[in-house]
Amino acid sequence: MTAPEEGGSVPFLLPGSPPMRDTVAGWDHWRVTRHRFVPAPRLSLAEWRRLSPRKRTLHDLHRAATHANLPLLQTPMTKAVTKLLHGRIMTNALKRKPTTRAGVMVTGGGYQGKTETTCEILATFEDTWLQLHQQLNPAAVPGARDLHVPVAYVQPSSTSTAPRCTRGWICPT
Structure with a gap:
C-alpha cells in the first residue's frame, strides 16, 4: 500500500x-x-x-x-459481556410490563475498553432494531414529535461515586 x-x-x-x-x-x-x-x-x-x-x-x-x-479485540471477556448485554437489551426491548428493566454494570480498570465495547454492542443492537423497524417508528403519528431512539448514551462523570439518573449510564430506551 x-x-x-x-x-x-x-x-x-x-x-x-x-x-x-x-x-x-x-x-x-x-x-x-x-x-x-x-x-x-x-x-x-x-x-x-x-x-x-x-x-x-x-x-x-x-x-x-x-x-x-x-x-476492539474479541477476547473471552468481551464475548461474555457481549452475550450478557445483548441478551439483556433484547429482553428489555421486548418487555412491555411497567416494571423495572434489568441492567448490567461493566466494571474494570481505566483504558480497558469498557465504554467502547458497550457502545459497540448497543450500536449493533440499534442497527438490528432499526432494520427490523425499517428505520421508522411504526407507531409514529405524522406531524407529531415522535422520535424513535432505541439507545441512549449518557457520558459518565469521572468523579461520580454513586449511580445517578443524569450521568453515567448507557441504556436501551
Missing part, C-alpha cells in the same frame, strides 16, 4: 471534533460512521524512506491516528 497522494485528501482525519455520543444526533453519527476509519498501511523502513518529507509526515500522522483508534 502507499501513502496518500501529494495533493490528495487525507482519508483518516475527519473534520471537526469527535461526535458527542450523548446527543441523539451525535450518537447516530457515531453509530453510522464507527467502522469507517482506515488504518495506516504497513510500510517497511525502505518504503518509508522513499516517501517525500510531506508523505512521511502524513504517514506518521496516519500511523499515530491508527494507534489511537485500535480496533
Whole structure:
C-alpha cells in the first residue's frame, strides 16, 4: 500500500471534533460512521524512506491516528459481556410490563475498553432494531414529535461515586 497522494485528501482525519455520543444526533453519527476509519498501511523502513518529507509526515500522522483508534479485540471477556448485554437489551426491548428493566454494570480498570465495547454492542443492537423497524417508528403519528431512539448514551462523570439518573449510564430506551 502507499501513502496518500501529494495533493490528495487525507482519508483518516475527519473534520471537526469527535461526535458527542450523548446527543441523539451525535450518537447516530457515531453509530453510522464507527467502522469507517482506515488504518495506516504497513510500510517497511525502505518504503518509508522513499516517501517525500510531506508523505512521511502524513504517514506518521496516519500511523499515530491508527494507534489511537485500535480496533476492539474479541477476547473471552468481551464475548461474555457481549452475550450478557445483548441478551439483556433484547429482553428489555421486548418487555412491555411497567416494571423495572434489568441492567448490567461493566466494571474494570481505566483504558480497558469498557465504554467502547458497550457502545459497540448497543450500536449493533440499534442497527438490528432499526432494520427490523425499517428505520421508522411504526407507531409514529405524522406531524407529531415522535422520535424513535432505541439507545441512549449518557457520558459518565469521572468523579461520580454513586449511580445517578443524569450521568453515567448507557441504556436501551
